[in-house]
Amino acid sequence: MPLYHNDDQQMLADAAQQFIADKGSVAHLREFRDKNCKDGFGHDLWREFGEMGFNGILVSEEEGGLGLGHQEAGIILKEIGRNLTPSPFLTTAIAGIEALNAGSKNLREKYVPGILAGETVLSLAIEEHSKHRPDHIAMSAARSGNGFKLNGAKKFVIHGGSSDMVIVAARTAGGVNDREGITLFAVDKDVAGMEINAVRLVDSAVAAHINFNDVEITADAVIGEVDQGADVLDRLLRAGRVGAAAEMVGVGQGAMDITVNYIKERKQFGRVIGEFQGLQHRMSHLYSEMQIADAAVLKAQQLLDEGSEKAELMISVAKAKVGKATNLSVREGVQMHGGVGMTDEYDIGLYMKRDRALSEFFGDASYHVQRVAQIYGY
């Protein structure tokens, strides 16, 4: 398969570009930030995402979705990134759906129609550390009657306070670092004993710290098999990582584009500053880094869609590479904007903030570089 978008994908990209620029622009982010919205995103836009069919990209056609893959999901995510659109798309329609796709028909029937319609929002309670360490799971899920009792704490649960269901990774057996004994649960938000402390993050998204105090759930909340949740978690992580990488490509390209436009207009010493070779070379270097990152993400999506065993390696390559490239893009962006880059009025600072949050989400560059070494066996 050639490594570029085919005609159908290009059509989707054109539609997504237009739609998201119209409805989910940076102005939209500012609006939800400035009114101090408790969810941090707009439910109307989420429903419109549903109407556009975006939410069903990874859902099979039999279940009312589009039955497409991660390349198509990435097309939407890139535009979300480019416009800094606040949206539960990545947690719900990508990582969440991937987990549900590994779960029972009952679970899918319960949640998928609402997701397709843009009514239901999911969040992911995976992390217990301030750095991404999904293989360290201490939270316990002890058997209790026909179901389980959850105890422990999770961090960095994006949309945790406003989601309808939380996907929770907990331990039904084994020690903190064991692969065996992990189980994933679909926990409805109103269940007793779940203490949700929502906090606004630097990028204006709202995340939650969640304490689980003897939270009782039934056995049909298990996603996949008891003790065998690591495979489901891996599936969720693959989708989430490559998805976050795609969104970051959008952030990096968006920041680069506004910076290029800015240095073509801003005058100093009687010349537009974009004439100076010092800036030109840095900007061209940045362009090159973004191109490489973009290709790495596309390659990772393609391998994942093909079910290739090389996908795992390439997903970490993609998240690591885009982590570095997009970070360069936002830093150069603020610097080249000069003083106004420090003001709230200009958008470039918002890109820098989103980059910071997305780089931690699903593992930063250093985590994924480390993982590449492990996959290669050194």
Next chain:
Amino acid sequence: MSDLENFRAETRAWLEANCPAEMRLPIKGEDDMCWGGRNFKFKNDAQKLWLDTMAQRGWTVPDWPKEYGGGGLNPAETKILKQEMASLKCRSPLSSFGIWMLGPALLHFGTEEQKKHYLPQIARGEIRWCQGYSEPGSGSDLVSLQTYGEDKGDHWVVNGQKVWTSYADKADWIFCLVRTDKNDKYKGISFLLFDMESEGVSTKPIKLISGNSPFCETFFDDVKVPKDQIVGELNRGWDVAKYLLGHEREMISGGGLSADMPSIGAAFAEVAELDPILRAEFAAFDVETLAFRAMSEKFMDELKAGKGHPAQPNMMKYAGTELNKKRHELIMAAGGSDALEWESEASNHGAKPRGWLRTKANSIEGGTSEIMLNVISKRILDLPGA
């Protein structure tokens, strides 16, 4: 089985049957490659046999048309052939500036006669070519070329000097940029081909920091060049040169980063275990390599489909050469004191330090990194005054 699956199976079987064992060992350096040409001394019988066998099938240039000595393969078949050769570790049968650079330009700009005359000889490795672009004082700034071809009716008389002519002392023919109109600085340059044995051509190797001399100074003293040895239009040699540079940059950018190259960290796992900081650098480099390779694949796929930005090769050249330099820095660091040995048998006559020093030219030859960045600024980002 689909046609392509059939082709893959047949190709693999043919390569297994025909590629000699000696031609499946890793290449140790530029001296170990098959360059062909009138005076080339083959390393062994296998090297010659492999060249002849592949040339006969048109597979030294698999994607060229059959009537010019090529294999007539479509892009998908060409890719399969490359993949199968890589998986069986078959060496390239012929390393040739004729194939990488001149051939594509001739296919695009040459007359039918020129194509019929030159291309099959290139495909069979009968003529070794060198490139006469740079001059003293004219590196990346080719507009300032001084070598002059004076119009004498049925021929030109060429005078001047070229520099950095790779393997000029070993080459049979040269493709050369020559000023044919002194009044037009930007045009006024023509693209000429001529025999290095012509009267008035002399060469002198330039010894480099690597201790090797792949480059030469080349002098033209009243060299007579027949008029039919011009490629493209008179005074429009720039068009041919730019087209060819695109191919050259693609070649340089891919240098040392072939798809079957193993992870640098895996290759130096013992060092990685000894030194966690180096291990982290290896891993970061592996990330860069795989990401660059994806970009390279994307670019090649886009090129075949007629998509992509025409200045993309400049970006590839920039990124690829900087990456290759970094790779050799890491190889030296991984080797430690062993990698300093310059002439010992164990070090294969200093292959590592010489290779490391050689790569420093990557971001200078074929247009410097700075020139590549200028081109990106101007042609892709549309920055003013670039």
